[in-house]
Amino acid sequence: MKLHSQSQENSDDKIIWQQFLSGDVAAFEKLMSIHFRTLFHYGCKFSKDQEFVKDSIQDLFMHLWEKRNRLNAEAVVKPYLLASLRRLMHRSASSKSWVGEGQPENAAEVFDLEFSVEEQYIDTESTLVRTRQLEKLLLELPKRQKEVIYLKFFQELTREQISEIMAVSPQTVSNLLQIAIKQLKKHWKAEFLTFFVIHLFI
Amino acid sequence: MDRYQNFTVEDFVWDSFFRQWVLSPTSETDKIWQEWLEKNPESRLKTEQAEGIVRALRLNEPQISDPEITRIVKETMGRIETAEKYPSFEEPATQRKVHHFPWLRAAASIAFLLISAWIIYSLSNKKAAPEIAVNAPIIARQAGLIEKLNASQKPMTVVLEDGSKITLAANGRIRYANKFVAAKREVYLEGEAFFDIAKDPERPFFVYSNGLITKVLGTSFTIKAYGNSNEVTVEVKTGRVSVFPESDPALNQKTSSPELQGVVLRPNQKIIYSREEVRMVKTLVEKPEMVVAKAEIPQFEFEDTPASEVFDTVGKAYGIEILYDEELLKDCPLTATLENQTLHEKLFIICKAVESDYEILDGQIVIHSKGCKN
Numbered sequence: 370m371k372l373h374s375q376s377q378e379n380s381d382d383k384i385i386w387q388q389f390l391s392g393d394v395a396a397f398e399k400l401m402s403i404h405f406r407t408l409f410h411y412g413c414k415f416s417k418d419q420e421f422v423k424d425s426i427q428d429l430f431m432h433l434w435e436k437r438n439r440l441n442a443e444a445v446v447k448p449y450l451l452a453s454l455r456r457l458m459h460r461s462a463s464s465k466s467w468v469g470e471g472q473p474e475n476a477a478e479v480f481d482l483e484f485s486v487e488e489q490y491i492d493t494e495s496t497l498v499r500t501r502q503l504e505k506l507l508l509e510l511p512k513r514q515k516e517v518i519y520l521k522f523f524q525e526l527t528r529e530q531i532s533e534i535m536a537v538s539p540q541t542v543s544n545l546l547q548i549a550i551k552q553l554k555k556h557w558k559a560e561f562l563t564f565f566v567i568h569l570f571i
Numbered sequence: 572m573d574r575y576q577n578f579t580v581e582d583f584v585w586d587s588f589f590r591q592w593v594l595s596p597t598s599e600t601d602k603i604w605q606e607w608l609e610k611n612p613e614s615r616l617k618t619e620q621a622e623g624i625v626r627a628l629r630l631n632e633p634q635i636s637d638p639e640i641t642r643i644v645k646e647t648m649g650r651i652e653t654a655e656k657y658p659s660f661e662e663p664a665t666q667r668k669v670h671h672f673p674w675l676r677a678a679a680s681i682a683f684l685l686i687s688a689w690i691i692y693s694l695s696n697k698k699a700a701p702e703i704a705v706n707a708p709i710i711a712r713q714a715g716l717i718e719k720l721n722a723s724q725k726p727m728t729v730v731l732e733d734g735s736k737i738t739l740a741a742n743g744r745i746r747y748a749n750k751f752v753a754a755k756r757e758v759y760l761e762g763e764a765f766f767d768i769a770k771d772p773e774r775p776f777f778v779y780s781n782g783l784i785t786k787v788l789g790t791s792f793t794i795k796a797y798g799n800s801n802e803v804t805v806e807v808k809t810g811r812v813s814v815f816p817e818s819d820p821a822l823n824q825k826t827s828s829p830e831l832q833g834v835v836l837r838p839n840q841k842i843i844y845s846r847e848e849v850r851m852v853k854t855l856v857e858k859p860e861m862v863v864a865k866a867e868i869p870q871f872e873f874e875d876t877p878a879s880e881v882f883d884t885v886g887k888a889y890g891i892e893i894l895y896d897e898e899l900l901k902d903c904p905l906t907a908t909l910e911n912q913t914l915h916e917k918l919f920i921i922c923k924a925v926e927s928d929y930e931i932l933d934g935q936i937v938i939h940s941k942g943c944k945n
Contacts, residue, residue: 394648394651394652397648397651398644398648401644401647402640402641402644405635405640405643405644406635406640409633409635409640410632410633413632413633419633419635420941423643426643427643427646427647427650430647431647431650431651431654434651482630483630483631484628484629484630484631485629485631486627486628486629487626487627487628487629488627489627490622490623490626490627491623491624491627492623493620493623496620496623496624496627497627499580499620499624500623500624500627500628503584503624503628504628507628519630521587522585522587522590523630525587525591550585553581553585554579554581554582554585
């Protein structure tokens with residue numbers, strides 16, 4: 370069912386996308402409305418300046434409209450939009466620092482995730498500790514691994530789509546993902562074991 | 572499903588299919604997992620723990636409200652529209668960037684001068700007055716009109732029997748009835764003219780120009796309708812003016828109603844009507860002037876005045892609606908004297924001081940602000 374609804378989403382996207390390419394303003398407005406929140410969430414990982422993120426999304430759509438004649442009619446919409454926003458933000462962040470204004474933190478160098486632990490879903494203390502530990506480990510991951518984890522598990526994108534967004538090969542995506550998960554599991558076990566041992570002795 | 576037999580808690584946590592079942596289960600996935608758990612009861616403890624972790628570990632996404640999204644989307648659509656219909660009002664984003672490159676501005680000015688020079692040159696080469704371009708059927712119905720053509724290079728003023736004054740620019744041509752009949756005053760214009768219309772709500776005044784009808788009750792405004800151009804612009808100085816295309820399906824109702832209908836223009840607003848594409852763009856005149864009487868012109872001296880109040884004062888003086896987010900601007904105090912500047916200079920200074928931008932949208936001014944944190 371999940372898979373069904375996703376492909377349903379995709380085909381809706383595709384219809385709107387092609388209407389937009391033929392110059393339909395209403396379809397274009399719909400396209401922007403549907404994807405705005407996802408793009409905003411993704412963009413905020415690269416910059417804390419929410420207004421900059423909003424401006425970037427606006428710029429992105431203005432560019433899309435201008436070059437609609439040259440866009441690929443078969444593009445998979447969501448990954449394409451995410452990829453375009455990523456490129457645009459990295460480009461404008463580097464030109465910002467080139468001009469000498471803007472923050473020293475380069476958008477290309479951060480990928481900020483923020484988690485919270487909702488305790489009502491947890492019934493044992495050991496699970497709570499495990500969850501907190503996992504949160505810490507996630508935040509410590511290098512930024513590219515974090516981004517892969519985000520796109521894979523929180524945006525539910527495929528390996529190929531992630532590779533398009535991050536402009537790396539699908540193999541690199543798999544590698545990054547594997548390293549990240551290995552890291553999360555390995556440390557987690559070790560930490561959990563120490564915690565457990567300490568508890569035994571207390 | 573066999574591969575799940577040796578899964579640890581953390582393996583489950585990072586398994587897409589498992590997460591999918593936990594976070595958005597469907598009857599199909601639920602059936603698969605329940606059946607599997609019945610056959611593998613020893614895994615139940617692990618999946619329960621993993622489920623707790625998957626559910627509990629929330630990714631915090633930044634909040635953005637639906638109205639905010641709608642606002643930005645609408646704004647973007649507006650920009651696209653203005654950029655397409657009237658390229659000189661390109662999106663402020665580009666304008667902002669241009670400020671960083673003074674040579675670009677210089678280049679743009681030179682390009683502008685060259686284009687202006689070319690336009691003036693090509694216009695002056697067409698001295699032979701082109702065929703009058705007002706709508707033929709209406710002309711045919713109105714035989715026996717007086718025609719005035721300003722063949723000189725100086726403005727020429729024509730006074731109508733109702734006291735209205737029409738100032739024709741060079742090559743401007745009007746036709747009108749010697750005596751206005753019934754409930755209408757009608758004038759056909761080709762070229763450019765400034766109208767100062769005597770007030771008479773009983774007899775609305777109509778100007779027909781290149782397919783556009785301008786209806787007024789008593790006011791002053793300029794119309795530019797050159798025969799060799801498909802565009803008509805109407806700029807309002809005082810009062811209110813309504814405009815609609817001759818092709819309007821509700822034309823009869825609009826011309827006969829005593830109220831102003833169609834697109835209503837207020838002082839300092841301007842409309843550009845393009846006959847070929849049947850569309851109208853409302854914007855502001857290039858140099859808006861104050862609309863209040865001399866004695867009522869405010870001081871424009873502000874001391875620690877909230878920016879929202881400053882915008883209100885300016886907007887009132889120019890009779891232009893200035894839209895802003897009150898919540899954001901109430902903490903932005905401004906100290907400035909803005910007596911001798913044009914409207915655009917005033918806005919530029921105010922916006923600079925309170926870290927905002929402004930944009931002309933549909934004949935109004937929209938302030939984009941991020942608020943003042945300090």
